[in-house]
Amino acid sequence: MVSLKCLFTGIILCLTNPLAHAQNIGRKIKINPYHYTIQKDAEGKNGMVVCAHTLAAKVGMDILMQGGNAVDAAIAVQLALAVVYPGAGNLGGGGFMVARFGDGKRIALDFREVAPAGATEDMYVDKKTGEANLQLSQEGHLACGVPGTVAGLFAAMKYAKLPFEKLIRPAIALADKGFVISEREANALNSTADEFRKNNTSLPVFVRQGGWKAGDTLVQKELARTLTRIQRDGAKGFYEGETAKMIVDEMKNSGGIISFADLKNYKFEERVPDEFDYRGYHIITMPLPGSGGVLLHQMLKMLEARPIASYGFHTAKSVQLITEVERRAYADRSEYLGDPDFIKVPVKTLVSDTYLKERMADYDSAHASMSAAIKPGYIKESDQTTHLSIIDKDGNCVSVTTTLNGTYGSKCVVAGAGFLLNNEMDDFSVQPGVPNQYGAVGGEANAIAPHKRMLSSMSPTIVLKDDKPFMVVGTPGGTTIITSVLQSIINVVDFGMNAHDAVNEPKFHHQWLPDQIDVEKDFPADVCRQLQDMGYKINERKPWSHTELIKLKGGTLYEAAADKRGDDDAEGY
Numbered sequence: 143m144v145s146l147k148c149l150f151t152g153i154i155l156c157l158t159n160p161l162a163h164a165q166n167i168g169r170k171i172k173i174n175p176y177h178y179t180i181q182k183d184a185e186g187k188n189g190m191v192v193c194a195h196t197l198a199a200k201v202g203m204d205i206l207m208q209g210g211n212a213v214d215a216a217i218a219v220q221l222a223l224a225v226v227y228p229g230a231g232n233l234g235g236g237g238f239m240v241a242r243f244g245d246g247k248r249i250a251l252d253f254r255e256v257a258p259a260g261a262t263e264d265m266y267v268d269k270k271t272g273e274a275n276l277q278l279s280q281e282g283h284l285a286c287g288v289p290g291t292v293a294g295l296f297a298a299m300k301y302a303k304l305p306f307e308k309l310i311r312p313a314i315a316l317a318d319k320g321f322v323i324s325e326r327e328a329n330a331l332n333s334t335a336d337e338f339r340k341n342n343t344s345l346p347v348f349v350r351q352g353g354w355k356a357g358d359t360l361v362q363k364e365l366a367r368t369l370t371r372i373q374r375d376g377a378k379g380f381y382e383g384e385t386a387k388m389i390v391d392e393m394k395n396s397g398g399i400i401s402f403a404d405l406k407n408y409k410f411e412e413r414v415p416d417e418f419d420y421r422g423y424h425i426i427t428m429p430l431p432g433s434g435g436v437l438l439h440q441m442l443k444m445l446e447a448r449p450i451a452s453y454g455f456h457t458a459k460s461v462q463l464i465t466e467v468e469r470r471a472y473a474d475r476s477e478y479l480g481d482p483d484f485i486k487v488p489v490k491t492l493v494s495d496t497y498l499k500e501r502m503a504d505y506d507s508a509h510a511s512m513s514a515a516i517k518p519g520y521i522k523e524s525d526q527t528t529h530l531s532i533i534d535k536d537g538n539c540v541s542v543t544t545t546l547n548g549t550y551g552s553k554c555v556v557a558g559a560g561f562l563l564n565n566e567m568d569d570f571s572v573q574p575g576v577p578n579q580y581g582a583v584g585g586e587a588n589a590i591a592p593h594k595r596m597l598s599s600m601s602p603t604i605v606l607k608d609d610k611p612f613m614v615v616g617t618p619g620g621t622t623i624i625t626s627v628l629q630s631i632i633n634v635v636d637f638g639m640n641a642h643d644a645v646n647e648p649k650f651h652h653q654w655l656p657d658q659i660d661v662e663k664d665f666p667a668d669v670c671r672q673l674q675d676m677g678y679k680i681n682e683r684k685p686w687s688h689t690e691l692i693k694l695k696g697g698t699l700y701e702a703a704a705d706k707r708g709d710d711d712a713e714g715y
């Protein structure tokens with residue numbers, strides 16, 4: 143049974159009892175995978191975990207209570223998500239981790255997938271017609287980038303306290319013994335059944351004869367064995383030996399190109415986080431190949447020059463300003479951003495005050511700009527992903543976003559190994575000007591090349607105030623990731639919202655092309671009408687993003703909000 147409970151019952155017990163914090167430390171949490179309750183909001187002083195699934199959030203909380211730090215919890219949560227949230231939680235994808243530790247140190251781990259050695263710039267372009275075949279970049283074996291997640295988890299171990307062998311145990315148990323699925327998961331699996339059938343030679347465990355329903359138990363024995371190999375052999379348990387052989391066999395049998403050498407040579411990168419100030423707050427976020435760092439920096443700086451709080455929340459005036467800022471930043475994304483190990487990106491110029499002032503010079507507060515006229519700025523110098531936010535009692539903050547790209551990625555399950563492979567190759571620009579599955583267009587900067595990382599929108603972010611943790615935030619959502627993180631920050635900093643409202647208020651999104659403002663269904667209709675009068679095209683879309691936000695409530699008390707748009711869950715103590 144899965145039920146939804148929107149308040150803090152479990153947590154209130156320990157908040158009202160002064161001895162409770164001490165009593166909780168060292169105690170094991172009882173996790174019942176066959177009966178659990180989803181909790182949307184939480185408070186706590188000692189540790190917070192927000193992620194896409196209750197069971198994974200509880201695994202993280204258990205690790206914190208047993209003396210693990212936020213990195214330990216993040217590793218255990220990511221591994222648990224790979225089991226209980228197969229649409230996005232993953233072993234076969236990649237991601238980013240941004241962390242800021244209690245002693246002030248910050249890191250940005252890049253474990254993004256890379257293009258296989260055999261990839262070529264025009265690998266998705268039909269030789270006869272000259273047109274891009276997006277079917278191939280979005281589904282099936284040729285769409286898979288070389289996975290980075292497992293390498294990333296082992297890279298993070300440098301900052302962990304507990305042994306990996308212990309952190310992976312809950313995931314193994316959940317895969318081996320199974321867990322009860324929610325209605326949302328049942329529907330998602332059922333609606334992908336045909337694609338699973340089409341892209342796999344043997345029927346994966348995700349397809350059930352007669353269909354899934356809420357309350358059914360999903361058991362993943364093959365995945366449990368893969369996790370056990372990783373527990374025993376470390377990263378080699380994935381990138382070499384039996385698991386690698388299964389991945390390569392899978393490729394050979396179905397037209398994919400990932401080789402043994404691709405797997406063995408995969409390397410994570412430690413990057414330097416993007417950092418900047420916004421109205422007295424300090425933002426720490428993911429640099430390239432994540433585009434969120436540059437774009438958040440650009441957009442927040444363009445906004446900082448204007449008194450947006452006085453325009454009011456969800457007024458035509460504030461929405462129009464944010465839209466115009468988004469339009470300009472996304473135009474630059476399409477032209478300039480890509481893997482910094484392959485191309486020179488003029489990041490300093492793109493975020494400089496002079497450039498951003500110039501960028502907004504033609505901003506007209508009464509009328510819509512036209513994307514056709516905006517173009518990327520002139521520079522002289524050359525629906526799946528998942529996020530987890532964690533903070534521990536020592537003020538260590540960890541913000542992790544990982545992805546398979548589309549829901550259930552390429553839809554290819556590695557036969558015998560039980561995990562899904564990503565379809566991340568579609569995040570490259572497969573042909574100049576051809577939109578990917580999120581409508582993003584790009585050119586040379588994000589063209590395919592062997593070993594290159596495809597540009598990402600994932601934006602795990604940490605916000606400090608007075609050099610102390612203030613907010614940990616991130617979300618899935620393709621190109622909407624960056625505007626969702628942006629709106630979460632503005633909602634808190636400019637509009638004074640609590641965590642719950644900052645996450646759950648309706649959102650809007652503009653990404654330069656297509657030239658339209660996407661709005662969620664419950665976005666105020668009168669604001670849409672006013673924007674239409676100013677010349678904007680409004681496009682209503684089903685809700686997007688699952689934002690996971692932790693925020694300092696006051697004193698030493700944190701509040702966390704798990705997005706209402708999914709089965710996401712918040713825990714705290």
Ligand code: DON
Pocket residue numbers: 525526527528545546547548566569597598599600617618619620621623
């Ligand atoms: O890295 C990226 O930008 C995309 N692969 C993210 C995809 C995503 O967020 C899908 N979620 N709904």
